Amino acid sequence: MSQRGIAVLGSTGSIGTATLRVIARHVDRFRIVALTAFGNAALLREQARSVQPEYVGIVNRNGDGDPAWATGAECLVEAATRPDVDIVVNAIVGAAGLQATLAALRAGKRVALANKESLVIGGEFVLRACSEGGGEIVPVDSEHSAIVQCIGGRPASEVSRLIITASGGPFRDWDAERIARAGIQDALNHPTWNMGRKITIDSATLANKALEVIEAHYLFGLPYDRIDVVVHPHSIVHSFVEFVDGSVLAQLGFPTMELPILYALTHPDRISDAPARRFDPAAASPLTFEPVDLERFPSLALGIQAGCTGGAAPAVFNGANEEAVCLFLGGTIGFGDIPRAVDSALSLLGDAPAESIGDVTAADAAAREHVRHLFRQSGGASKSPAPVYV
Ligand code: NDP
Ligand code: MG
Numbered sequence: 001m002s003q004r005g006i007a008v009l010g011s012t013g014s015i016g017t018a019t020l021r022v023i024a025r026h027v028d029r030f031r032i033v034a035l036t037a038f039g040n041a042a043l044l045r046e047q048a049r050s051v052q053p054e055y056v057g058i059v060n061r062n063g064d065g066d067p068a069w070a071t072g073a074e075c076l077v078e079a080a081t082r083p084d085v086d087i088v089v090n091a092i093v094g095a096a097g098l099q100a101t102l103a104a105l106r107a108g109k110r111v112a113l114a115n116k117e118s119l120v121i122g123g124e125f126v127l128r129a130c131s132e133g134g135g136e137i138v139p140v141d142s143e144h145s146a147i148v149q150c151i152g153g154r155p156a157s158e159v160s161r162l163i164i165t166a167s168g169g170p171f172r173d174w175d176a177e178r179i180a181r182a183g184i185q186d187a188l189n190h191p192t193w194n195m196g197r198k199i200t201i202d203s204a205t206l207a208n209k210a211l212e213v214i215e216a217h218y219l220f221g222l223p224y225d226r227i228d229v230v231v232h233p234h235s236i237v238h239s240f241v242e243f244v245d246g247s248v249l250a251q252l253g254f255p256t257m258e259l260p261i262l263y264a265l266t267h268p269d270r271i272s273d274a275p276a277r278r279f280d281p282a283a284a285s286p287l288t289f290e291p292v293d294l295e296r297f298p299s300l301a302l303g304i305q306a307g308c309t310g311g312a313a314p315a316v317f318n319g320a321n322e323e324a325v326c327l328f329l330g331g332t333i334g335f336g337d338i339p340r341a342v343d344s345a346l347s348l349l350g351d352a353p354a355e356s357i358g359d360v361t362a363a364d365a366a367a368r369e370h371v372r373h374l375f376r377q378s379g380g381a382s383k384s385p386a387p388v389y390v
Contacts, residue, residue, distance in 0.1 A: 172191075315354065
């Protein structure tokens, strides 16, 4: 069997390291040919020593990287488009992942997409790059992986509704006032998933679920009124698909990202793997579901509204949210300021059209600048140049 060449972008993060663990169990099928990181040279060096890739890139060398490594943001596109790469695992966090997704799809690669922000901000352009370049997107996000698995190749005309599950995050039971005053450690204390800091905060505001609704809209081509969200605190059911005859399928399992990562590499095949914990319905029960509360989690409502508005609104939503999360993690603003900042950016900038990728990146930059300006004015200045969630 010939090995498939893999580029792992964002190899030093939560999804990146999980990807390396998955691939280490399947070296007969997969060979890592490229790795990239933002600035964690120590871990990148260790990974490179272990997997011996042909190409290593670090966006920000900071003095302690290997002189042989490629540097600068261009390394992401270089790694993603190499001829020896068949599958690009895009595990970069944030809007910084967009150009690599576009380039990989234009070059006809399969993109195992963890970087949902690519689809949220560049949806139409990402789909166009995919069809023009002959590439393929297989989602890594557990909910979307579940949906792909439930749809099982049936035509879109047979799907009537998607129901995306949400754990509800650490503030599921908190009242609105307490949520607004939540501290950084409270927000980083996710009940069921161990993830990078940015997505963990997004899971506390439920902005992550809004990003996932928009992601599902583009991946599966359904209008927003046929994509629902339900809170399911134990994260066992990873999502539901309702078909036109009323039948509902779900995909279940104890929470682990290793399964959706492996499936994104092997889709539509399944290969033998040893799950960390086999499924046990008795241990998983009871499975409970509750409606989502948009009043206490305004980021979710704002994001879905941005998706419905279309144009540059999803890019404004995402850019404002990324900037606000960065300011929150830096201790500059409070938790309740995150949806306030996003709301303010959308009110001012949300009507902009998106006729080109340039429009999208301009909307993203304007949203970030608006949020920085908002808090400079109110005394909470941030001088940090780049949104890095470390
Ligand atoms: P992490 O913060 O753990 O890792 C992010 C990775 O991206 C790191 O390798 C980091 O490098 C790199 N990176 C950060 N900024 C840049 C940049 N500007 N340019 C290039 N590379 C950059 O994030 P996660 O692994 O948690 O999340 C990655 C993506 O996967 C996100 O889009 C998230 O929404 C999605 N996702 C994550 C899940 C999870 O379980 N973690 C679940 C579902 C989706 P360095 O370490 O050097 O800073
Ligand atoms: Mg998810």
